[in-house]
Amino acid sequence: MLKTFPKGGVHPPENKLSSVSPVEVLPTPQQVVIPVSQHIGAPASPVVKKGDMVKAGEVIATGQGFVSANIHSSVSGKVLKIDKMPDSTGYKQLSVIIDVEGDEWDPAIDRSETVVREISLSAEEIVKRCNAMGIVGMGGATFPSHVKLSVPPGKKCDILIINGVECEPYLTSDHRIMIERGEELLTGVTIIMKALGVERAIIGIENNKPDAIENLTSLAAAFSGISVQPLSVKYPQGGEKQLIRALIKREVPSGKLPIEVGTVVHNVGTAVAVYEAVQKNKPLIERVVTVTGKDLARPCNLLVRIGTPVADLINFAGGIPESTAKIVNGGPMMGKAISTPEVPVTKGTSGIILFTEEEAVRNPSGPCIRCGKCITACAMGLEPFLLMTLASRALTERMEKERIMDCMECGSCSYICPASRPLLDYIRLGKQLTGKVIRERSHK
Amino acid sequence: MSSTVLITIISLSTLGLLAAIVLFFVARKFKVYEDPRIDQVEEALPGANCGGCGFAGCRNFAEALVKAESFEGLNCPVGGSDTMKSAAEILGRVAPEVEPRVAVVRCNGTPEHSPRTNSYDGAPNCTIAHSVYGGETGCSYGCLGLGECVDACDFDAMYMDSVTELPVIIDDNCVACGACVRACPRDIIELRKKSKKERKIYVCCVNEDKGGPARKACKVACIGCGKCQQVCEFDAITIANNLAFIDSDKCKFCRKCEPVCPTGAILELNFPPRKPKEEKEAKVEA
Numbered sequence: 120m121l122k123t124f125p126k127g128g129v130h131p132p133e134n135k136l137s138s139v140s141p142v143e144v145l146p147t148p149q150q151v152v153i154p155v156s157q158h159i160g161a162p163a164s165p166v167v168k169k170g171d172m173v174k175a176g177e178v179i180a181t182g183q184g185f186v187s188a189n190i191h192s193s194v195s196g197k198v199l200k201i202d203k204m205p206d207s208t209g210y211k212q213l214s215v216i217i218d219v220e221g222d223e224w225d226p227a228i229d230r231s232e233t234v235v236r237e238i239s240l241s242a243e244e245i246v247k248r249c250n251a252m253g254i255v256g257m258g259g260a261t262f263p264s265h266v267k268l269s270v271p272p273g274k275k276c277d278i279l280i281i282n283g284v285e286c287e288p289y290l291t292s293d294h295r296i297m298i299e300r301g302e303e304l305l306t307g308v309t310i311i312m313k314a315l316g317v318e319r320a321i322i323g324i325e326n327n328k329p330d331a332i333e334n335l336t337s338l339a340a341a342f343s344g345i346s347v348q349p350l351s352v353k354y355p356q357g358g359e360k361q362l363i364r365a366l367i368k369r370e371v372p373s374g375k376l377p378i379e380v381g382t383v384v385h386n387v388g389t390a391v392a393v394y395e396a397v398q399k400n401k402p403l404i405e406r407v408v409t410v411t412g413k414d415l416a417r418p419c420n421l422l423v424r425i426g427t428p429v430a431d432l433i434n435f436a437g438g439i440p441e442s443t444a445k446i447v448n449g450g451p452m453m454g455k456a457i458s459t460p461e462v463p464v465t466k467g468t469s470g471i472i473l474f475t476e477e478e479a480v481r482n483p484s485g486p487c488i489r490c491g492k493c494i495t496a497c498a499m500g501l502e503p504f505l506l507m508t509l510a511s512r513a514l515t516e517r518m519e520k521e522r523i524m525d526c527m528e529c530g531s532c533s534y535i536c537p538a539s540r541p542l543l544d545y546i547r548l549g550k551q552l553t554g555k556v557i558r559e560r561s562h563k
Numbered sequence: 564m565s566s567t568v569l570i571t572i573i574s575l576s577t578l579g580l581l582a583a584i585v586l587f588f589v590a591r592k593f594k595v596y597e598d599p600r601i602d603q604v605e606e607a608l609p610g611a612n613c614g615g616c617g618f619a620g621c622r623n624f625a626e627a628l629v630k631a632e633s634f635e636g637l638n639c640p641v642g643g644s645d646t647m648k649s650a651a652e653i654l655g656r657v658a659p660e661v662e663p664r665v666a667v668v669r670c671n672g673t674p675e676h677s678p679r680t681n682s683y684d685g686a687p688n689c690t691i692a693h694s695v696y697g698g699e700t701g702c703s704y705g706c707l708g709l710g711e712c713v714d715a716c717d718f719d720a721m722y723m724d725s726v727t728e729l730p731v732i733i734d735d736n737c738v739a740c741g742a743c744v745r746a747c748p749r750d751i752i753e754l755r756k757k758s759k760k761e762r763k764i765y766v767c768c769v770n771e772d773k774g775g776p777a778r779k780a781c782k783v784a785c786i787g788c789g790k791c792q793q794v795c796e797f798d799a800i801t802i803a804n805n806l807a808f809i810d811s812d813k814c815k816f817c818r819k820c821e822p823v824c825p826t827g828a829i830l831e832l833n834f835p836p837r838k839p840k841e842e843k844e845a846k847v848e849a
Contacts, residue, residue, distance in 0.1 A: 203772070
């Protein structure tokens with residue numbers, strides 16, 4: 120019996136169409152649009168101006184404050200302008216627009232393919248380097264990694280968890296990284312272990328990726344303290360709290376961080392980014408993006424420069440099929456539809472999915488029939504139907520009592536609801552209202 | 564038989580009398596003094612409990628009126644100056660003259676003016692749609708058309724126009740309680756001073772983008788060119804964040820700004836038709 124988390128969860132069809140396609144390098148685009156806010160926390164502040172020449176890997180915006188991240192140029196060329204451009208939500212955001220000229224990299228970056236395993240930096244230097252290189256969580260939440268690499272005073276961390284679950288249907292970027300970049304990944308894990316000062320690390324992988332499990336298990340023998348743990352398939356196993364529960368049977372208390380129970384979770388993509396930053400001096404300027412869809416000519420995994428228009432990725436994969444009704448940025452469960460394919464790829468873009476009409480259109484919502492399926496599906500033990508009602512009536516006090524802030528917006532409730540009620544839509548609204556009340560109270 | 568009836572009547576009457584005496588003393592002992600004027604003032608208020616005054620309901624507002632030193636800053640938008648005057652009479656004070664206001668929707672992004680680039684199929688709620696994405700058009704400031712303001716209106720003063728996909732305000736019913744203003748996540752609705760004959764002149768746009776992108780998203784967007792500001796003689800027009808705003812307290816309805824607007828973002832409503840230009844020029848020549 121394989122390990123998994125006990126409470127809730129759903130089994131959406133996996134549809135991992137691109138799991139066998141090796142990562143291909145997408146040609147550099149003609150122009151990139153790099154938003155200054157690609158992470159959770161304060162937006163970075165631009166340090167280049169119109170007309171400046173930049174090299175790939177050069178800092179173009181510096182992080183403001185502790186929870187923030189530097190932004191680097193992903194290409195070499197000339198800064199066309201610094202202006203507000205629509206991001207994937209359709210809202211305009213301050214971005215640096217660069218016209219690409221050639222492909223000249225910052226000479227400090229080691230672009231050789233050799234894997235460097237000896238770690239010469241100290242723990243503090245590792246944290247500092249990740250901060251300078253703009254490393255953020257690559258799983259989609261884009262939380263600045265240097266914050267999670269330093270254990271806060273008074274807390275103790277005894278085990279590191281590496282998230283290779285990739286429980287979202289369709290997405291395969293982490294899967295390909297685990298197969299193709301295993302050694303770099305494991306070196307990255309060792310670096311994170313050194314930064315945190317822990318002796319043990321577990322890589323959790325769902326057993327629908329046997330090739331990745333096999334590859335990492337055989338490679339991990341050469342690294343001390345790292346083990347690979349296969350998990351049975353269940354969504355949302357990639358959620359931090361679910362993964363911790365599944366792997367080491369510790370419950371993170373409501374409203375607390377994993378460090379409370381002596382652990383930290385990082386994504387496999389982040390581990391590779393940390394490796395590149397520390398060993399190769401390479402900032403986070405490109406990432407692996409899955410481009411997929413049932414009617415897409417060539418579902419694939421692409422290594423893409425940050426700031427590349429999504430349209431370029433889709434064209435590389437065979438163009439937008441006739442049947443496309445919705446383009447989603449991220450996974451099908453947690454991702455968000457984009458209003459135009461002209462928006463850029465950012466640090467958090469794990470996948471681009473083109474849904475057909477049949478898949479994309481939401482069923483008309485009916486009245487709640489009190490079947491309780493949403494409660495069974497919720498991995499956090501919440502009551503989604505109740506939270507929806509409370510949210511539509513703005514009863515913040517009651518919502519707080521019902522732990523609405525514990526919701527990680529995985530979408531299992533909306534997925535399972537036989538009446539197709541927009542549960543998560545309203546819970547998000549409720550979280551907004553409740554979060555505002557909580558913030559106001561803490562400011563007093 | 565008759566004695567049973569008698570005993571019942573006597574015992575119940577005694578019990579009733581005893582309870583009445585106890586209640587009389589309890590009521591006197593625990594009496595809470597309440598200004599009788601609060602009831603009178605409440606009587607004079609409309610009783611809609613809409614919250615337009617900024618208080619929880621009419622009684623709450625009546626309490627505030629009785630307690631307040633002056634009526635400054637206190638106004639019942641629903642009842643208007645008549646209500647305030649009668650409330651002032653009860654309290655022996657003078658109500659300041661408050662000009663009546665009316666809500667206006669500052670967006671003209673009809674499907675014709677602002678072509679739809681995508682379609683939204685999430686929960687039919689403006690706040691949710693607003694927090695998820697920019698909207699069905701290229702304009703991320705304009706009306707989302709899901710009608711949260713209409714739901715918020717307690718006075719049947721709003722409806723959604725199915726052709727323009729925008730909310731419409733019925734001026735006669737609007738009491739300027741501000742419920743729609745608070746409901747709109749995009750601050751599109753504004754309370755403006757009511758003028759005679761329901762005349763209105765205002766910038767019907769809230770897009771803060773620069774001219775190019777704003778115009779690309781919507782034909783009738785304000786591009787912040789400043790022409791209206793130049794012709795205004797009353798300093799009523801200000802430009803901030805690429806957007807013009809006509810202050811309804813300063814505007815004298817001279818109608819000079821509307822013809823100079825290159826995009827037609829300034830709307831004037833319920834005015835008599837302008838005299839044709841040729842006629843005017845001919846008169847000057849004569």
